[in-house]
Amino acid sequence: MAKIAARRGSDLTGKVDDFDWSVEAAVLERYGRGARAREAGLCCPTSYDPACLEKLPREILEKDYGCGDPSRHVGEGERVLDLGSGAGKVCYILAQKVGPKGSVTGADFNDEMLAVARKYQAEMARKLGHANTRFVKARIQDLALDLERVDLWLDANPVSSSSGLHALEAECNRLRREEPLIADETIDVVVSNCVLNLVAPRDRLHLFQEIHRVLRRGGRAVISDIVCDREPEPAIRKDPELWSGCIAGAFREEALLEMFEEAGFHGIEILERSERPWKVVEGVDFRSLTVRAYKGKEGPCIDDGQAVIYRGPWKEVRDDDGHVFVRGRRAPVCRKTHDILTNPAGPYAGEVLPVGPLPGPQDATGQCGSGCC
Template sequence: MTQTPIKIEGLNSNGASNGASNGASNDTSNGASNGTTYNVESAVLERYQAGARQVEPSLCCPVEYDGKYLEILPSEILQKDYGCGDPSRYVNAGDTVLDLGSGSGKICYILAQKVGAKGRVIGIDFNDEMLGLARKYKGEMAAKLGYDNVRFVKGKIQDLALDLDRAQEWLRDRPVTSIEQLAGFEAECDRLRQEEPAIADNSVDVVVSNCVLNLVRPQDKTELFAEIYRVLKRGGRAVISDIVCDEDATPAILNDSELWSGCIAGAFREDMFLKMFEEAGFYGIEILSRESEPWQVVDGIEFRSVTLQAFKGKDGPCWERNQAVIYKGPWKKVLGDDGHAYERGQRIAVCEKTFNILTNPNGAYAGEFLPVEPYEEIPLEEAKPFDCSRTALRHPKETKGLDYRVTVTNEDSSCYSPDGDSCC
């Protein structure tokens, strides 16, 4: 009796992949979802497989890149890149960067130049043809750069822990033809996630993506944002370029497979795009760029490119160390991600964690707040939990000390020259 292989999501029975750039699979058992009458994943897969073989101009938004980073890139990579923004411009030397849905490798090879020999770049994609294109030029690019700091991983962007090349190797030698064998494969995938993750927890400085998040199935998007958060280091950033819309997509748009694979039907509503980052635990969420003119208009709904930045690191204990911050303005009052209000010019009491976030010169709020440190530092091991219910204002004596009675006159200051003339 011949056993029929069980179909594994994203892998054929022989372990061959059927990936798409967004981490979609060709498993039609998923069927239509969220009101669509077609399989979202198959539509995306087919469109981007075709885009790896032949240039698909309709998948591109006009994007201006810094030309100096394009000079050494192979023409095939440039021609078969599909994006809507340039998140690479917000990356710094020495960063470890993860590119979600890396496609032809264009952004990765730009990043390789920006982060330098001390930085690292990881591209993750699920489309074998796109991965093949990106990997084909890896040696050539390393020779041009004089260092090799790029690697490409096969995986889903909503499941960044699972290295699908490793899973595929296991499956090749163990065809799955029964429920028991399927359970064994799933156990191996769980082991790989735990013991040999493709992208480990807290391992990346910056996560970038260029017009890929919208391609993920709606039911997987919450997990997608959770995965971005998981792999970032504390203080790390997500810099994401994607397509957003100003209104909810109509049923006609959702039921058009060409519009889904073309970055339209799966676009985030503009306000909800930011909300997804907030709900995942990010702070300092900021729109870095937004195209004033829509890329496309369908049924009266405008679709345009935005680039957004969000930070990880507001979780954790709050310690009282008598620190305060002063919001500089120009607004009369601003509201923080934690719900605390900061009035212009007022000394606002904050815990150590919030103090560091608000005064970090490289952080989300750089230049917005003035730090007020206590005259006598409270060692962290002696700090007590911060009372979030306390009065928001920090009295100056809390930072100076209750017994502070120093008097400094003008004559004692360096504002006077030796001949007695004021230099003020």
């Protein structure tokens, strides 16, 4: 608890905003400008699979404000959600990676960015020979709420009093409940490229819970974002221009991984970390990090005598449920942990050897009473 409190205090997460400006207004304004004309200073240059870039329109290539390439960790046939899809570059790359059997949804709250991305939908479908991409208007920390439905409702019911505000809130709750934009457990992979750092501090815990909610069991998040190596001065954190420029809201490196842990993910791993910082501001390094995290460790813990042996090379390792695996030693685990550890498509593929129960009375020191259930 102390650790979480300390991190929240120093990383903005979970705190009520204490800025005298609105994070969302600053971000909307900056990326509205970025949709109208290319802004060279926004987010760091990165490299993508050149074969996937060939078919992309020039405007989309130019209005690229990413900092990594989560698309290279996505496979054929998968249902992908891109958080903060901007002009759509990653979505149109993904459309080629997942192919006609997969689907790609880009979510962004900026009308002008959505308009750029949507402008090329028909052209891209023609070029690729399949139409598997859609763009939706949503705040990524509230993926159940379809903001285009909210806009339509507001056209018909302009709000000019507190009772109007209550009616709007009721309609938003109804939409989330009855017609969720992104329903529970409907996505195989959530990706994002240089967006999570833009979300207001008060919404960050909810953002990670939303990523967890929309993923199917066994699904994963692959997130590229800007992180910093230590806590910047408050003056940096509170600068609106640095915020919308992907600096002020950057997670500290370890805090980004801890956020996944706290939201119930497992198998959390750094896939890429740029060696050179993208920017150095008052001695703090800001660089790109790509992280992967899996959903699926919740659920009942049923002991049916399964066990695994950790192969090494580390002397011992500990999973996100607190099980410790000692190199070469048989470790009794519940069925759920066994399946997670031995899943060939999961994060621990090849790390352990599955072994059946020993004959005779079972080892009473099975670990699964202590964490995962």
